[in-house]
Amino acid sequence: xxxxxxKFRLYWPLIKYSQTSLLMITGLAGYMTARCPVTHxxxxxxxxxxxxxxxxxxTILNMWYDRDIxxxxxxxxxxxxxxxxxxxxxxxxxxxxxxxxxxxxxVAMDPLYGLIIFGGLFIDVVLYTIxxxxxxxxxxxxxxxxxxxxxxxGRALGxxxxxxxxxxxxxxxxxxxxxxILTFSMRYREDYKLAGVPTFPSTYGDFFTRNTIAISSVLxxxxxxxxxxxxxxxxxxxxxxxxxxxxxxxxxxxxVIKPSETVNFGLFKYASLYMFSAxxxxxx
Amino acid sequence: xKKISGRDRLLLLIMGLLxxxxxxxxxxxxxxxxxxxxxxxxxxxxxxxxxLIILGFDILNSPLVVIISxxxxxxxSLGLVSEHLPDWQPIYxxxxxxxxxxxxxxxxxxxxxxAIIPVATVHGIAGMLIFLLPIIFxxxxxxxxxxxxxGFGGALIGVGGLLLTFLKSGKPILxxxxxxxxxxxxxxxMTATFVIGFAAR
Numbered sequence: 001x002x003x004x005x006x007k008f009r010l011y012w013p014l015i016k017y018s019q020t021s022l023l024m025i026t027g028l029a030g031y032m033t034a035r036c037p038v039t040h041x042x043x044x045x046x047x048x049x050x051x052x053x054x055x056x057x058x059t060i061l062n063m064w065y066d067r068d069i070x071x072x073x074x075x076x077x078x079x080x081x082x083x084x085x086x087x088x089x090x091x092x093x094x095x096x097x098x099x100x101x102x103x104x105x106x107v108a109m110d111p112l113y114g115l116i117i118f119g120g121l122f123i124d125v126v127l128y129t130i131x132x133x134x135x136x137x138x139x140x141x142x143x144x145x146x147x148x149x150x151x152x153x154g155r156a157l158g159x160x161x162x163x164x165x166x167x168x169x170x171x172x173x174x175x176x177x178x179x180x181i182l183t184f185s186m187r188y189r190e191d192y193k194l195a196g197v198p199t200f201p202s203t204y205g206d207f208f209t210r211n212t213i214a215i216s217s218v219l220x221x222x223x224x225x226x227x228x229x230x231x232x233x234x235x236x237x238x239x240x241x242x243x244x245x246x247x248x249x250x251x252x253x254x255x256v257i258k259p260s261e262t263v264n265f266g267l268f269k270y271a272s273l274y275m276f277s278a279x280x281x282x283x284x
Numbered sequence: 285x286k287k288i289s290g291r292d293r294l295l296l297l298i299m300g301l302l303x304x305x306x307x308x309x310x311x312x313x314x315x316x317x318x319x320x321x322x323x324x325x326x327x328x329x330x331x332x333x334x335x336l337i338i339l340g341f342d343i344l345n346s347p348l349v350v351i352i353s354x355x356x357x358x359x360x361s362l363g364l365v366s367e368h369l370p371d372w373q374p375i376y377x378x379x380x381x382x383x384x385x386x387x388x389x390x391x392x393x394x395x396x397x398x399a400i401i402p403v404a405t406v407h408g409i410a411g412m413l414i415f416l417l418p419i420i421f422x423x424x425x426x427x428x429x430x431x432x433x434x435g436f437g438g439a440l441i442g443v444g445g446l447l448l449t450f451l452k453s454g455k456p457i458l459x460x461x462x463x464x465x466x467x468x469x470x471x472x473x474m475t476a477t478f479v480i481g482f483a484a485r
Contacts, residue, residue, distance in 0.1 A: 236308035236309060239307050240304055240308050243307055243323065243327035243330060243331065244330075246327060247327075247330075247331035247335070262339060262342065266335065266339045266343075273338070
């Protein structure tokens with residue numbers, strides 16, 4: 001029992017639980033845009049499990065592949081792999097098993113849902129992490145597309161097809177992801193330099209990066225607003241979404257006109273809160 | 285600057301949730317203009333609460349705080365005038381726009397008393413309207429008695445606005461720490477009285 005507990009404690013940080021949770025919420029929100037109130041608890045459970053396992057699996061595989069650059073960056077050097085607490089073979093095995101089980105559940109539930117889930121996994125691990133992350137700063141687009149797959153998959157599972165609302169929701173996540181990644185790459189620029197990972201700040205400078213963050217945040221808010229309207233979200237919720245978007249727009253403008261560490265980090269935090277709130281609103 | 289505590293964050297979160305509830309619910313039997321004005325007021329409260337939670341009291345150092353905090357009483361009073369004194373709406377709208385612009389200009393161009401006078405005047409008039417209109421209408425029986433709660437909120441908003449203005453001017457009536465200690469509670473109480481008052485309407 002103690003051995004299992006120890007292993008669990010070592011494996012838990014491998015899945016980046018806060019990021020995984022947020023992406024799972026997007027997937028659940030995508031499903032509930034079509035199926036609220038939820039009447040099929042077994043489908044909900046399957047959705048929850050398949051999302052948790054595939055998102056966790058892809059994160060574990062990313063950790064496995066990036067263990068060398070994680071070791072070079074002070075921010076990530078204490079993660080279980082670079083710290084030597086788990087072996088690479090063990091992590092690779094875990095990542096593959098978790099991903100396979102998650103994908104299998106997804107395919108068994110609905111082939112289209114399974115295909116999108118597998119697409120997200122493939123884009124994240126193969127295209128983003130293995131192929132592009134160390135080559136170009138623009139790799140974040142693929143990171144964003146893979147991040148948008150859970151919500152697209154959830155919506156597809158709910159309606160049995162891919163529609164424009166699902167695509168719009170995916171784009172909303174795609175536009176939100178740069179706010180997350182680029183803020184980190186500005187905050188930890190020295191870390192990324194040490195690891196030799198090309199980032200927007202190192203390639204294009206801070207001004208361009210800040211503008212990209214601001215523009216993508218605003219685009220994300222616009223697209224999610226359009227999707228919410230298309231879903232038929234009530235006027236009250238749309239008003240609330242509009243108000244929250246106003247806050248995001250104000251911070252985005254402030255981050256360009258009067259940039260500072262506080263404003264930039266505030267925008268990053270607010271954008272995450274915004275995305276979380278928008279997902280909750282889309283569910284009802 | 286005092287660090288924001290867990291208690292402060294909790295109070296601000298409840299305040300934000302109350303404001304969000306009011307935005308979603310809207311206010312029954314209200315015209316589009318008044319609803320938009322009330323939405324702006326509660327929206328500013330909600331976003332300000334979230335920013336305080338995220339960034340802490342340090343954001344109160346920004347010169348924009350006084351300007352943004354003026355939007356709340358101005359838009360609330362504008363909504364009340366539009367609903368209950370429709371004949372006065374054009375005049376009050378003109379006052380609100382000019383008052384707001386005056387505050388924006390004086391905040392960036394002037395210092396000391398010259399910067400405080402427009403803020404105190406605009407806050408004072410807007411605050412008095414929010415305080416008096418609901419109470420008078422409740423006493424006259426034009427609105428349900430519970431609507432008077434909005435008036436109590438108006439009194440609190442006046443206190444909050446003036447404390448903030450004096451804090452920003454560097455000559456606080458109370459110490460900075462005291463103001464910041466009561467500030468989240470004051471915001472919550474104010475929002476709660478507005479929500480209770482509008483629910484009774």
